[in-house]
Amino acid sequence: MYIPKIPVVDYAVGRSEQLLSETIRKIKDLNEDAQLKAFQADLSSVESIIKFKDSLRQWLLDSNLHCSVQILINNAGILATSPRVTAEGYDQMIGTNYVGAFVLTKLLLPLLENSPVSSKIVNVTSFTHRAVTNLQVDEGTVSGKKFLSSKHYPYAQVYEYSKRKRHILDELVQATLYL
Numbered sequence: 001m002y003i004p005k006i007p008v009v010d011y012a013v014g015r016s017e018q019l020l021s022e023t024i025r026k027i028k029d030l031n032e033d034a035q036l037k038a039f040q041a042d043l044s045s046v047e048s049i050i051k052f053k054d055s056l057r058q059w060l061l062d063s064n065l066h067c068s069v070q071i072l073i074n075n076a077g078i079l080a081t082s083p084r085v086t087a088e089g090y091d092q093m094i095g096t097n098y099v100g101a102f103v104l105t106k107l108l109l110p111l112l113e114n115s116p117v118s119s120k121i122v123n124v125t126s127f128t129h130r131a132v133t134n135l136q137v138d139e140g141t142v143s144g145k146k147f148l149s150s151k152h153y154p155y156a157q158v159y160e161y162s163k164r165k166r167h168i169l170d171e172l173v174q175a176t177l178y179l
C-alpha cells in the first residue's frame with residue numbers, strides 16, 4: 001500500500017518575493033536542516049489567494065507529500081492611515097485583515113481537515129477589537145468608497161472593525177468544524 005509522506009515543512013507566505021527569499025535564508029542560517037517552502041500571495045487579493053491555494057496543492061502532489069496542512073497562522077495585517085481600495089473593491093484594511101484571512105482560511109479548510117494530527121488555526125487579532133464603538137458600517141465602508149472622497153478616514157475604527165471581524169472568524173471556523 002502506498003502511504004504518502006506526512007510533510008514536516010514550514011511554509012512562508014508573503015507578497016514580496018525578495019522578502020520571502022531573505023526570510024528563508026535567515027531561517028536556514030539558524031537551522032540548515034529546516035524544511036521550508038515559500039509561496040507568494042497577496043492577502044488583499046482573492047485572486048492571488050486562490051492561486052496560492054492551487055500552487056500549494058499542486059506542490060504537495062508533485063512532492064508526494066500528504067495533502068494536508070497542520071497549522072495556519074493568519075498573521076498578515078495592516079494599519080493604513082489613508083483610504084485605499086483593493087482591486088476587488090474592498091477597503092484595503094478590511095480586504096487584507098478580514099476578507100483575505102477569511103478566504104485563505106476557507107480555501108485551506110479541506111487541507112486542515114485532512115491533517116492526520118489535530119490541526120490548528122491561529123488568528124492574530126488585536127486587543128483593539130474590543131474598542132469597536134461608533135463606526136457606521138455599510139457597503140460604502142466595506143468597499144472603502146465612502147472614504148475615498150472624504151477628508152477624514154477613520155482608520156483606527158476601520159482597523160478595530162477589521163480585527164473584530166477576524167476575531168469573529170475564530171468563532172465561525174469553530175462552528176464550521178463542529179457542525
Ligand SMILES: NC(=O)c1ccc[n+]([C@@H]2O[C@H](COP(=O)([O-])OP(=O)(O)OC[C@H]3O[C@@H](n4cnc5c(N)ncnc54)[C@H](OP(=O)(O)O)[C@@H]3O)[C@@H](O)[C@H]2O)c1
Pocket residue numbers: 013014015016019041042043044045074075076077078096124125126127
Ligand atoms: N504591532 C502591533 O502593535 C500590533 C498590535 C496588535 C496586533 N497586531 C497585529 O499583528 C500582526 C502582525 O503585525 P506586525 O506588527 O508584525 O506588523 P508588520 O511588521 O507590518 O507585519 C505585517 C506583515 O503582514 C504582511 N502583509 C501585509 N499586507 C499583506 C498582504 N496584502 N499580503 C501578504 N502579506 C501582507 C507584511 O508583509 P510585507 O513584509 O510584504 O509588508 C508583514 O510581513 C498584524 O495582523 C497586526 O494587525 C500588531
